[in-house]
Amino acid sequence: MERRYLVASVAILIAFAVGLVGYYALSADLGDGLEVTLEEGGWEEGEPAYQAPFDYGSDYFTGLIMGLVGFAATFTILFLYLRAVKTRKSDR
């Protein structure tokens, strides 16, 4: 992989680590547009049909770690899929 993508990855993760400070300082307690709409409409969240293995965490450090896990998982899954597609295409 080109060096510039590694540099870009580090830059994104640094921006995320800094942005997460602002998130916990300003927004962590605020619902997003959909959540507020559901609240206004009297929606009550039921039991989830599926229990995910992770959540986003409730403090800075768990949030940071979960962000890193999500970043790595998303990158790896899509990268491997696209490489597999590319390799299969080249083999034809």
Add this chain to the structure above:
Amino acid sequence: MDPAVLMAGWVLALPAIGWAFWRLNKTIDERSVPLIALLAAGLFVAQMLNFPVGGGVSGHLIGAALAVILVGLPAGMVVMTTVLVIQALLFGDGGITALGLNLLNMAVIAPLVAYAIMAVFKGNKLAVPVSAWSAVFISSVICGLQLGLSYSISGGAYGIEMAIALPAMAGWHAIIGIGEGVITGGVVLFLGKVAPETLRMSQVRTDKEVVEHGA
């Protein structure tokens, strides 16, 4: 959400996403692979960072317009699909039952809106922020309609009354979309200076040109 509306989400989203994967599989080139994967990973973490928009409400980047501008429509839809599926399966964000509707709204409708506006206003300096704002606004209005429709179909058992859902979703996301427009515009402006070759959609190249000339 009413089960019929949830099912409709899957029925409408899956063929469009299938088309996006099929199209990307046909046109993918070696140099685009890390960019597309990095974009998806970057959007995943960006979506975790809510920003306050006033009135006790926060918003976060969706990134559909940014994805379409950077890697084109099919790849943009694949990027958004990957992010939403990982959020739902690994982190329980958005839920499994609503995933079809989330995919329809954020991985199909939002990229299509962004693509259409970028194509129509090609070359206009405001095309990027306007496409980002419109992608958020229109997809959230459609989400409001889905909530209202659920309420009507189920006789109030699911969803939210249309008179509440539609204005609330439209109102909040009209404001949140401004943040999306500013962030998307800023990122595109920055990339235009440091890595202009990454801006595929801003040049609105066809798939045929990409195959012939590379990314």
